[in-house]
Amino acid sequence: MKHTLSVVVENHPGVLARVATLFRRRGYNIDSLAVGRTENPAVSRMTIVVEGDDVVIEQVTKQLHKLVETIKIYDITDQPTVDRELVLIKVKADAQARSEIIQIVDVFRGRIVDIGPNSLIIEATGDTGKIDAIEASLRPFGILELVRTGKVSMLRGAR
Amino acid sequence: MRMKGAEVLLRCLKEEGVEVIFGYPGGAVLPIYDALYSSEVKHVLVRHEQGAAHAADAYARVSGKVGVCLATSGPGATNLVTGIATAYMDSVPLVAFTGQVATHLIGRDAFQEADITGITLPITKHNYLVKRSEDLVRIIKEAFYIARTNRPGPVVVDLPRDIMEREMEFNGYPEEVNLRGYRVLKSCNMGQVLLAVEAIRQAERPVIYAGGGVISSGASEVLQELAIKMKIPVATTLMGIGCFPETHYLSLGMLGMHGTRYANYAVSESDLIIAVGVRFDDRVTGKITSFAPHAKVIHIDIDAAEIGKNFGVDIPIVGDVKQVLEEIVPRLEPREKFSEWHRVIDRWKEEFPLTYSESREPGRIKPQYVVEQIYYATQGNAIITTEVGQNQMWASQFYKFTRPRTFITSGGLGTMGFGLPAAIGAKIARPDMTVIDIAGDGSIQMNIQELCTAVEQRLPIVICILNNQYLGMVRQWQELFFGGRYSYTDISLQPDFVKLAEAYGAIGMRVKEAQDVAPALREAFSVTDRPVVIDFWVEREANVFPMVPPGESLYNMLGGEE
Numbered sequence A: 001m002k003h004t005l006s007v008v009v010e011n012h013p014g015v016l017a018r019v020a021t022l023f024r025r026r027g028y029n030i031d032s033l034a035v036g037r038t039e040n041p042a043v044s045r046m047t048i049v050v051e052g053d054d055v056v057i058e059q060v061t062k063q064l065h066k067l068v069e070t071i072k073i074y075d076i077t078d079q080p081t082v083d084r085e086l087v088l089i090k091v092k093a094d095a096q097a098r099s100e101i102i103q104i105v106d107v108f109r110g111r112i113v114d115i116g117p118n119s120l121i122i123e124a125t126g127d128t129g130k131i132d133a134i135e136a137s138l139r140p141f142g143i144l145e146l147v148r149t150g151k152v153s154m155l156r157g158a159r
Numbered sequence B: 001m002r003m004k005g006a007e008v009l010l011r012c013l014k015e016e017g018v019e020v021i022f023g024y025p026g027g028a029v030l031p032i033y034d035a036l037y038s039s040e041v042k043h044v045l046v047r048h049e050q051g052a053a054h055a056a057d058a059y060a061r062v063s064g065k066v067g068v069c070l071a072t073s074g075p076g077a078t079n080l081v082t083g084i085a086t087a088y089m090d091s092v093p094l095v096a097f098t099g100q101v102a103t104h105l106i107g108r109d110a111f112q113e114a115d116i117t118g119i120t121l122p123i124t125k126h127n128y129l130v131k132r133s134e135d136l137v138r139i140i141k142e143a144f145y146i147a148r149t150n151r152p153g154p155v156v157v158d159l160p161r162d163i164m165e166r167e168m169e170f171n172g173y174p175e176e177v178n179l180r181g182y183r184v185l186k187s188c189n190m191g192q193v194l195l196a197v198e199a200i201r202q203a204e205r206p207v208i209y210a211g212g213g214v215i216s217s218g219a220s221e222v223l224q225e226l227a228i229k230m231k232i233p234v235a236t237t238l239m240g241i242g243c244f245p246e247t248h249y250l251s252l253g254m255l256g257m258h259g260t261r262y263a264n265y266a267v268s269e270s271d272l273i274i275a276v277g278v279r280f281d282d283r284v285t286g287k288i289t290s291f292a293p294h295a296k297v298i299h300i301d302i303d304a305a306e307i308g309k310n311f312g313v314d315i316p317i318v319g320d321v322k323q324v325l326e327e328i329v330p331r332l333e334p335r336e337k338f339s340e341w342h343r344v345i346d347r348w349k350e351e352f353p354l355t356y357s358e359s360r361e362p363g364r365i366k367p368q369y370v371v372e373q374i375y376y377a378t379q380g381n382a383i384i385t386t387e388v389g390q391n392q393m394w395a396s397q398f399y400k401f402t403r404p405r406t407f408i409t410s411g412g413l414g415t416m417g418f419g420l421p422a423a424i425g426a427k428i429a430r431p432d433m434t435v436i437d438i439a440g441d442g443s444i445q446m447n448i449q450e451l452c453t454a455v456e457q458r459l460p461i462v463i464c465i466l467n468n469q470y471l472g473m474v475r476q477w478q479e480l481f482f483g484g485r486y487s488y489t490d491i492s493l494q495p496d497f498v499k500l501a502e503a504y505g506a507i508g509m510r511v512k513e514a515q516d517v518a519p520a521l522r523e524a525f526s527v528t529d530r531p532v533v534i535d536f537w538v539e540r541e542a543n544v545f546p547m548v549p550p551g552e553s554l555y556n557m558l559g560g561e562e
């Protein structure tokens, strides 16, 4: 099962390497990892999606806790959260396909951010399900390039 | 006060109570060596940086303080790696200082640059690259604090040359550490403690399984109290050796791959395992799914990540082993008499003692006999370091350890070449104690250059080579599991160890007959100003038994005697 961990760490150089090394060395599979600064510039937040059963997740969490620079870890898998991911998709688009693609992009409330002679770049944000869906819908046209940021999550409400 | 970074470093070491550092100079650490020249901190010049790391590691294991080593950048730093990994696997508090190229050269593949913080990321508890003079003092303070608190471990501090050279303001060594992500565990869950107390009360066939955590937390006494009060037999891991006197009736010796039969049977038949400061290493548990199949398991450890990592336990208690045991023991009523369980164990002890047969090879002694004689000669009043292989296992089996911090061995990593530098570190930590390295002829050659260090430091350590002219432990596996195809384990082409010792300025002896073992040891122990190497010619194909074949359950042991 996929778990989403929200990890608060010191904003130091090398922290990302520490986390990545920990996952690699112990053979945990990172599904996605997004890092950035928070409201406090001394602190970064990582949203880590990791695949594994409860025992694996418990180990991951405990090992992450041992890193000197880890401040807090929340397993937000079953919590009410707002989840977002951003995707950029470069899709093949000749004159005929364009209008159809534009319709699809509209449905997903994406945006076209670049137009080339035979391609479009589409930007979309949403939860993982929506991003998967837009990707699937555009696939038949021929995806030339695709990049996803990985998921970022925030707990709903005051906490 | 303004001083050079290197001077600040040495001031901090003094404030930290560091008495000795083990090191080797080079370009990047020249400013530090220059400052050492006029410092009170003692520096021991090793002959290879790996020796510095192992010596500092053993110094820490013996003294309970943080060990300190120093190496130059690049090759100096990378030579420390095996030593750092060794300390990491055995949870030893170590601070390794490495030189680094000047900050403006970092990342440019400058001469003798190595990314040592990157390299040691997975084998350190934490590491630092000091990038600004302002951070130096804080980082040193943190490094020592992290190394020795919670589960101890090695910390690397990488020191760029310009920061050591440049003058900076030194405003004193901080009293406190402020790390918000790293908190030292102060208490344990009392609910869990009470569950453990109840389980111990109800157990009929309990066994204590004690590891290195008992020694590092200083819990040996309270552990003995628990065992004796409740009459619970104690099996230790290799790392736990010494935490319970092996001369005591309740001692089962070591468990696991080369443990005693009675320890392994007792664990297999027990109804309660009290696992203290251990990590359920595969060399201990054998096949994990059949480890202690009938037992409820209490697991006490400072490192929450160890609990449930390899083995699911019933009563986990995260906490300092000593503190937790101090909560448990007073809550128990002493058990009055020995039970049926003890009679069962007595029978196993009688039926399957650790023994060995006479040597069948003329001019060659049984290695076990040599170890026994070392024990008789010292009566357990010595620090034993070992190399890795059969020598290490025979030392653990046939020497009776009665005190913590007297058996110094590379457990987790199994590092050949550990024993000699470790003996140096041990002797420097405890000059009052007899220090013996029980060695293999293969392993001793991995850091034999440290004989020079021992000679220079006038250390009367005794190196007992159990010379079977094989990489014995590997040969044993080849004999048992590869049909006797001794692929590249015959090392009968070897130096004359007596002459080699003499060449270094040590004393060399050779012993080939059993009756000469004790006199040779007596002579060696009378030397006070230099190391002694005794080359014991032991039976070439002697094996370590009993043995749990890898992947088997503890029940399926090969060979009761050899």
Ligand SMILES: Cc1ncc(C[n+]2csc(CCOP(=O)(O)OP(=O)(O)O)c2C)c(N)n1
Pocket: B387, B388, B389, B390, B391, B392, B413, B414, B415, B416, B439, B440, B441, B442, B443, B444, B466, B468, B470, B471, B472, B473, B474
């Ligand atoms: C650095 C290193 N290399 C290889 C090994 C694998 N190894 C384990 S035991 C052993 C043989 C050791 O031979 P020796 O030192 O002669 O000791 P003996 O087993 O004969 O007592 C070897 C090669 C190791 N543990 N460490």
